[in-house]
Amino acid sequence: MIEVRDLQKSYNGVTVVNIPALSVQKGETVGLVGNNGAGKTTFFRMILDLIRPSSGEVFSQGENVRSTEDWKQYTGSHLDEGFLIDFLTPEEYFAFLGKLHGLTTGDVQAFLESFRDFFNGEILEQRKYIRDFSKGNQKKVGVAAAVMSDPDLLILDEPFANLDPSSQIRLKNLLKDLKCRGMTMLISSHDLSHVTEVCDRIVLLEKGKVVEDMKTDETTLQQLESYFTV
Numbered sequence: 001m002i003e004v005r006d007l008q009k010s011y012n013g014v015t016v017v018n019i020p021a022l023s024v025q026k027g028e029t030v031g032l033v034g035n036n037g038a039g040k041t042t043f044f045r046m047i048l049d050l051i052r053p054s055s056g057e058v059f060s061q062g063e064n065v066r067s068t069e070d071w072k073q074y075t076g077s078h079l080d081e082g083f084l085i086d087f088l089t090p091e092e093y094f095a096f097l098g099k100l101h102g103l104t105t106g107d108v109q110a111f112l113e114s115f116r117d118f119f120n121g122e123i124l125e126q127r128k129y130i131r132d133f134s135k136g137n138q139k140k141v142g143v144a145a146a147v148m149s150d151p152d153l154l155i156l157d158e159p160f161a162n163l164d165p166s167s168q169i170r171l172k173n174l175l176k177d178l179k180c181r182g183m184t185m186l187i188s189s190h191d192l193s194h195v196t197e198v199c200d201r202i203v204l205l206e207k208g209k210v211v212e213d214m215k216t217d218e219t220t221l222q223q224l225e226s227y228f229t230v
């Protein structure tokens with residue numbers, strides 16, 4: 001579904017992403033882990049054509065993401081709160097997205113109902129703009145927005161960050177459900193336990209390079225923990 005070839009990004013002469021080749025198959029769930037500054041967000045930004053690679057290409061279903069728009073139809077993503085329209089209330093924002101994706105008001109209601117537990121009574125009917133929500137609740141709005149179109153490909157940057165423990169567990173279950181439905185996912189996280197539980201493959205980035213690319217099994221969490229132990 002995603003193919004990366006000779007992808008590099010440099011800032012001021014420093015290479016922050018350098019991935020000669022990486023493929024993600026349809027239905028795969030890939031967790032991206034790595035220390036602060038490892039290049040995870042920069043990598044996602046290039047996959048989503050938000051920044052231009054210094055060299056190399058990203059193909060989504062065989063099409064270069066820089067030269068087509070088709071991939072936007074089947075890709076849902078949330079990287080940060082910059083993805084939100086924060087001068088709207090969540091209701092206004094979801095209604096806007098619903099129209100964009102050709103959903104009826106009933107479809108949007110049903111979708112939001114399915115997020116009731118994850119929203120934990122803190123998102124809807126709050127009479128607040130998204131910009132006035134806490135970081136964790138903004139994240140919930142962003143994750144729901146990314147999933148709303150039922151995309152084939154879902155890209156989430158640190159979805160567990162800023163969420164309370166109950167919300168993290170609900171999100172984990174939600175992502176596992178989407179995985180069972182065949183959604184392809186790329187998820188970055190600093191939470192090694194959650195990401196190994198959700199994803200069937202883990203890619204470890206260090207200074208922009210892939211240093212491990214492994215299928216998740218019962219030893220993966222331990223391997224990652226020893227890697228990150230200083």
Ligand SMILES: Nc1ncnc2c1ncn2[C@@H]1O[C@H](COP(=O)(O)OP(=O)(O)OP(=O)(O)O)[C@@H](O)[C@H]1O
Nearest residue numbers: 011012016034035036037038039040041042043190
């Ligand atoms: N616009 C920019 N100008 C200069 N350097 C940048 C820019 N964007 C990213 N970088 C640098 O690229 C490197 C990778 O950053 P990136 O945000 O991709 O890392 P990350 O793995 O997502 O980190 P974190 O876990 O802290 O979110 C960092 O050294 C960062 O400072």
